[in-house]
Amino acid sequence: MPHTAPPAFAPSRAATEAVRHELFFLNYFRLAQALVYAGLAFSPPALGWPHLNDTDTARLVALCFLGFAIAVAALTRRTMPWTRLVTSASLVIDIVAAVLATGAMQDARIGIAMMLAVNLAAGALLLPLRLALFFAALATLGMLGHSLLNPQGDASVADRQLLEAGLFGLAYFAITMLCYVLSRQLRASEALAEQRSIDLANLAQVNELIIRRMKTGVMLVDDANHIHQINESAWMLLGNPSADQRDLGRVAPELSRRLYHWTTSGKLDETATQLADGVPEVVPRFSRLAPNDDALVLIFLDDTSLVSRRAEELTLSSLGRLSASIAHEIRNPLAAIRYSAQLLAESRDLGGTDLRMVEIINNHCVRLNDIIENILQLSRRERSRPETLDLGRWAENFVDEYRQGNDLGNDTLRVISNGSEPVAAVADPQQLQQVVWNLVQNALRYGRMPGEPARVMVVARHGEHGVPILEVIDRGPGIAPKVAAQIFEPFYTTHEYGTGLGLYLARQMAEANQSSLEYVRVAGGGSCFRLVLTPPARVPGSDAIAAP
Template sequence: MPPPFAGAAALSDAHWQSLRYFNLYRLVVAALLLVAAYLHPASFELVPATDRPLYLWTALFYCASALGSILVLNYWPYRFNLQLSANVVLDILVITLLMQASGGLRGGLGAMLLVSLAAAGLVGQGRLVVFYAALATLAVLFQQTLLALGGDLDLSLFFQAGLLSVGFFTSAISARLLARRVVANEMLARNRGIALANQVYVSQRVIEEMQDGVLVVTPQGEVRLHNPQAEALLGLGPRLSSRLEDYSRELDIHFRRWRLGVGGEEGVLVFQVPHSGKQVLARLLETPSSEGDTLVLLEDMERLREGARQMKLAALGRLTASIAHEIRNPLSAINHAGELLRETAVPDSGDTRLVQIVLDNAQRLERIVRDVLEIGRRDRCHPEPVAFPAALEGYLEEFIDKEGLAPGVVQLEPGPSLIWPFDRTHLHQVLWNLLGNALRHSQRQPGSVRLSLRSGNAGQVELHIRDDGPGVPAAIREQVFEPFFTTHNKGTGLGLYIARELCEANGARLELLDDPEAGAHFRITGRIQDGSGQK
């Protein structure tokens, strides 16, 4: 949703407001002319009227028309150019009649047209102002011609009329140029306002969507702005105060020491949130604002550590995959040589036992290399609709047959039928690793290894794998998914790591749950596919 900005509407309001001021000016002038018409000539005569009735009725009409223009504008704010043109034409007509009633150009009322033309040019932003000037020129020349035909033939008045007409056009053109400049400045200000509003809107959305918390703090320690992530990290609830000390007292103390430069405080602080016990990294940055505000960025230390751990594991995975490629060729040669030695060795001799040790360890290395290379295949993921629980039944049958298990050791509990998009090769590898791990630590009794499928809310699906073994000690629960970590003397330490990587490649998540009623309890969480083929 774009930010609201009253661009065109604001410009139109400015037009109408200028027209209101113009009408108020006309009303004031009309009232003054009407007052002047009623003053006694002997006491104080502002205008020397030669035709007093014409002057009086014209001033009265001017006052009424100005008042009517204001009422029309208030109750019918439409057709801006029409209303402006009507007002200017009325001004030209009225002032021309007043000039006729006050002796023509001798009365000095013709100069009032200069003000009306200039105001019309500015209010109308230069539109039709030259036409208004031409109309005023014709009116003045017509009025002067009438006086000449009536016997008042003064050639100097025609010269004054010409000068006044030049003034009309000069005023009109100047107002037009000034209006164009005003329009250009208004458009520039409007565009900059829109750009600024959009920038503020985008910045606000970016701040709201950031994973980090953001606080904007004034030099006095008042929190001017914070985003929802800051509320979540600091455990904020409804608060009446905006003081930083109410957000975090430890952060407030560090902020004040940092502002004062006491003790060489740096703009970095790691503190613990009292309510949640969560560790938060705060970075204080100065802003170039005139108010001297400080930007405080809050980051969850747990998320930072997890990100660093993932980067380390990814780098380790690439390194081990590269090493595995280099090991595979000499390892094949060792295997081949060991097979030849076993064929030529004397049965039941010490050489046979040594050769078998070589072959066993070579096969273990081969499994490690194969598992490491499997990590690199997570990028070649091709999910396809897999029908559950039918697929599980097929995998379990293959696993039971391969391991030679008694019936009932591995059991699949009844569950819903659904479609789960997953790469079949990856699913086979994940199940094989998890089932092998569960079987290795189980008691191998009926029901020792149990699988259950559940459909959760919002289209989620969960696959649970439990065993009746001793479980995973709490001290090593965080390490079980790390590469090369194993508690079995013949294990490679890559099974669970590879299983989790393959699950993530398919948009699923593998977790170790804390289940007091079972040994080890692993859960794979993903999303089912609906009827339209969407996940």
């Protein structure tokens, strides 16, 4: 699943990690600062430096500050949820300790003031600007107050100390502002980097998914014939080898040979080849992953069946438009021929032979008109208008209308349904009429044993999981398996007067209605054309079925 960016109010992982590092730095710097205070307060008197104005106060401040620094450093991880509160309280203690240490260790006042600047800078990285400036002002007031309330030496020395305190205050404000601006830029850069990493991770996942689902097989092979990556299509075109088989020479020797020939001669063999039993033929193509790198090669396996299918679809589309154009041109003279033949048949001067000729003309005009109608249906591809139907009632009405419009003679056509239980389905009634009419017409014409009448049934029933099914079954000789595999292909026919478009159009209209049409051989002889339709969506409180 692709990564998602964190909410605007939640700190990112990179920002949280940066705050943790800055808090660690501040706490451990405070510990080092406290050790410096302790070292200055407990320095041997023989060194003579620094001069302690108040030894007891200096040592007490150093020990208390050291204990506080150790406690805060030890509790750094636990205080992470309260970073702002802990940092603010710690800065107050840092400023108080620095002011007291400056008063007790006058000789080290400059170093103490400089170390306090580091505390304020770290605080500016962790706190909002107003709060950081407040502590800079507090530190400035502390240093100025110490210089005013505890003057050391004559007036010139006091003035110098006051100037130093003012300059330190100015430095505190400048450092605070600078560190705050830098912290904002760092946070923005970290957030941008994290967002870029999320985008790159998402892009990598999308690319991997696209390559994995591509119809073209894709493989990445190194110079040692080792397969590094392979998508699903390539894995299937190689015959579904096991996951531990990564040697191209063993998985596909012919492909390995062609790769070696391409790398040594630079010539590509573009003939189709079958890499494993039971898989389509492919045309391999090779490309180096980098222009100047021979270590990795991308192999593309183009499935020739997909190319052929696409070419067939384009051919059928073009043929359909061309045939429709020709059919329109043929229709007008055909109508004139048929009309003239009908008028000629009414003449009383014609003999038996002439009447037979006129009958042949009429029969072939009817056949040619049927061919034109099929071709026009192939080119129209009208959009379906589905309705909810009761297949049992619809089949009964269809059979009644068919009997009224066609002379069945000794042939039989009957309906078998679930009785009172409705078989609900969603389909376009007009297109369903054309599909079933075509199937019944074929069953009555071809689904009969020699010398016997045809027996055709239209069955409406429920299949597995309540799927609505409509079947046209005959008791004829059936269809040979070799022929059955091709009967839905366009322009395929075994009859000398057939167009090969009836079953193709029937399947196309079935698919336009989200249904499927298939041939099923009947045990004991006969054929079954099964139409599996779409059941209606279940809407609570609405079980009505539209009348056919």
